[in-house]
Amino acid sequence: MDMSESARSGSEAQQRYNPAEIEPKWQARWDADERLYAAEGHDSGKPKFYCLEMLPYPSGQLHMGHVRNYAIGDALARFMWMRGYNVLHPMGWDAFGLPAENAALKNNTPPAEWTLANIAAMRRQMRRMGLSYDWATEVTTCLPDYYRWNQWFFLKMYQRGLAYRKKSKVNWCPECQTVLANEQVIDGKCWRHEDTVVEQRDLTQWFLRITQYADELLSGLDTLEGWPEKVRTMQRNWIGRSEGTAVDFAVDGAAEKITVFTTRVDTIFGATSVQLAPEHPVARSFAACDPALAGKIEEMIAQQKAAREAGDMGAIEKHGVATGRFAINPYNGERVPIWVANYILADYGTGAIMSVPAHDERDFEFAGKYGLPVRRVIVPKDGANGAGDLPYTAEEDSVLVDSGQWTGESCVAAQQAMSAFAEANGFGTATVTYRLKDWGVSRQRYWGTPIPMVYCEKGHAGIEPGGIVPVPESALPIVLPAQVEITQQGGSPLGRVASFVNTTCPVCGGAARRETDTMDTFVDSSWYFYRYTDSKNSAEAFSSDKANYWFPIDQYIGGVEHAILHLIYSRFWTKVMRDLGMIRNDEPAARLFTQGMVIKDGAKMSKSKGNVVSPDDMIARYGADATRMYALFAAPPDRDLEWQEEGVAGVSRFLSRVHRLTMKYSESAGQRVSESATNAGTGSAEQALLRKLHQTITKITMDFSGRWHFNTCIAAIMELVNAIVASEPQMDSGEVPAAVAAELFRNLTLMLAPFAPFLAAELWETMGGEGAVFRVSWPVADEGLARENEVEIPVQSNGKLVTVVKVPAGSDEATIKAAALADAKVVARLEGKTVVKVIVVPGKLVNLVVK
């Protein structure tokens, strides 16, 4: 009652919290100050901190996933500034890609225009959110000053044999009208069109030799301790390294041979057939003189295609057909039948296997179905001969039987010995196979980086007619023509631009045609974070000095959906740049954080589900501070977050409470704290408040350095504010001195700054604080003030609470025990019983074990 009166009788300073007023005011000031969020030079004397969020595709609209991602990064960047770091916090645009072409078709707007307008709109939204980006370092991947370096890298890779062209079976998305990399095919569907089945086509395409780095990409994962284990596991699986042996089987009565890949060469004496993929060349050659077989193989291929299109490869039953031909096992000269089977993958290993039913689940099943013999050649070391059920797949503590000269050896030893034997006798070799394939980067699209290659029509010395000639570096960038008719069919749109296609050979000066495919947009995002360190450089992609200062990224933040695609390409690119001598780091990011999804009504927000919440609406209704703070408060950042508008309203209410309190006490809060608060009086209310304050500082500081449970940080701030509210009478009466109030509100504002920067800036100014609030030093907890001087010790009897006794903080075991046993309730409880044992945990509890 006093309170509302004083609130009403208060001055203008007592206005209500109105984010619609204070946020634009601060935004205007921040926008006008280019140096505000600028990183300092290498000589700043401060430790560096590179805080990075994944750059968005400029669709034109920020969504809640972005808001969450950027709220996390922004809180961290501001905190690190307050901790005295030199922070690089950039933002950019992953601006090439198909949506711009689709929009062009739909609205008849050129992709460039559409994209740049979207970027402007989203930049505006980011500024409205108060995100602390250094816009001077902004990178836009669709501009020639950026993509010329894609071209430059491509040339470097070509020189080193890392970029090459080959004809192969590729994934084709009929919707995108372009090929896709393996990583971009999800369950047989396009990563952008989850209902579109990806087809297989034979095309000549450009590839980047990522497999050359397969081993390093794999072993490097072990060094990435700051990455989520989940992501590392996903990448390990994706790379799919597998050690084994390639063994040549001669085809009986023919010159051909079949090379099989096996990880269990030790079981080869148990091989009872050889199985070929339907597409295997030897299968084809058999089919050529066997129409019945040819028919069956065609059927198999057709069935597989149908299954893939139905997205249901698992449902297809394993089946095969005997070719009537035989292969010779080179270890024992045995003739085994050659089959063609639908479950053998043409593009893994050699597309052919030896089938060992006794020691492989799948071979066992297949042999059972077709009555192929099962021959046991491995037994447990200590078990009786032939003991145990088949298939027997263990390798540990197992030995070979019926395996010629290797009989009696352990599996592991035999694998090595038998590989060596094959090598020595010229019919095999130890081999490593990867699931990872080279990265197909050609796209038959317009809106991407032109591949800097031409085809010399007549050819010249060393180049056959139509041969590949790289464009010289001095001719870069190859600029994307502006006037292009975008259509949905008929190959790359660039192919129809005569002025682009027709050129001259840079070597012989004769007629030449330009490559009309463009690069996969994942090329753009593979190295953009290096460009941030030197985004205006027109002489090189970036200066090594600058990159070496800022890299590795100290914290990278983004969605887990990029665990394979973007994050494996980026790691590859980093290693290539290192080998080019441009950087020293082996990995792009020391720490990676993958935030959870934003969910609404139990499902991921999506237009098709109609459950999208617009950030603009939220900001208009509750303000940017409340919106972003809610995104941090509603769940730990790594978990999925259910968007509940009432929750945003709750955060908004909390902020207005902070505003009201700070305004009410702003005069005292504005006083310089002339004497150290540790010398303040000893009133219990003020002590309690100061204790709470310093406990809160400790907690938040800890959370920022470790696990980032911002939800609990914010909850802790709420607790502090609740405690202040509860002590309002004491503050009004002066029982809590003004100096203490000043200490409280000053620190409250500082702690709020990473989460609600607009309000923090406003309150800081009101209190007469100097400079930008997020460049003030982060508060340091005073342990003496945080410590309780008296602690409550629960006393249990057999684990059940009996009472609570108060003892001075730091009391020793004996004191606590004595206090507990002296308590009236305890005495009553113990009547007629025997205390068997007393457990005292100093500072924690007392547990009496009684009978």
Add this chain to the structure above:
RNA sequence: GCGGGUGUGGCCAAAAUGGCAAAGGCGGCUGGCUUAGAACCAGCAGAUUGGGAGUUCGAAUCUCCCCACCCGCACCA
């Protein structure tokens, strides 16, 4: 099938190393202020932590089994 994650009041969620039957928010309820509502303010109620067993003086926390949901990978030789 394999790998990873999650399960705490009506809802979102918190609880280093096991230690007061469990923070904070939303929602609900009561009261104040209001012509009334909104907003605001004061206060209240509400959970034996998916199920079961075990270890322990003591378990949301450790172990084992089971259930549910989610996310990766999936005929990889």
